[in-house]
Amino acid sequence: MVRASERPQHLVFPTRQRQLRRYLQRACGRLADATQQNLKSLMGRHLMQRRGLYARALKTNDVRTALLVLKDEALLEGLYPATKIAASANEELYPHNYESGPPLSREERFERLLAATDREDQVELRLLEQVTPIRTLRIPDTMLPKLMLDMCALMYVGEQLDHASMVFLASIESARDPSREAWSLIADVHGYRFKIGMAGWQLFTDSLGVDGIKLVKANHFGSALELCSDILY
Secondary structure, X not given: OOOHHHOOHHHOOOOOHHHHHHHHHHHHHHHHXXXXXXXXXXXXXHHHHHHHHHHHHHHOOOHHHHHHHHHHHHHHOOOOOOOOEOOOHHHOOOOEXXXXXXXXXXXXXXXXXHHHHHHOOHHHHHHHHHHOOOOOOOOOOOHHHHHHHHHHHHHHHHHHHHHHXXXXXXXXXXHHOOOOHHHHHHHHHHHHHHHHHHHHHHHHXXXXXXXXXXXXXXXXXXOHHHHHHHHHO
């Protein structure tokens, strides 16, 4: 039996507990660093492979395969909450329930949606679509046509104010420099479109049995449109 003092230097083990713990912590740290680097490399390789598959699917117009690749990539990156898989066939496109909440808040998803829409990032948009819960709202069936009518009123107000502002701008420029006949023509064109718009709005609301003036006042609280109507019509 070889004594500790007679062992080769590389086989002499420390006997103090503190020194043993220090060596053990150092070894565990190096192992963790190596494992983390391997995980990052493995994750990067899998993401590159999936994005290559996604590009090929889009190139061949295989939307179904492209969507499956996006779903798998989202799962790989942990974008889905850890919830059960729905068994209903009606939930095939959205297989996860969101009882535990999505991984991103609604405000965060909305901010990312605006940014992705601005830069036309289709991959980000589809990923956001997959991690956004589908809500069912209970509203009276008359609410939707009422909202659509209010939207029509707002669109009408915006178009009319645009025509009115162009009439007054062109009139000012024409008075400032009468030699520039184009401004006078611009004022006439927008004045005519303003009158046609009013007549069309009246016909539209009359066909629905709605008071068009009251509908506009319910959605627009300014006085400019009414004043322009008195002057231009």
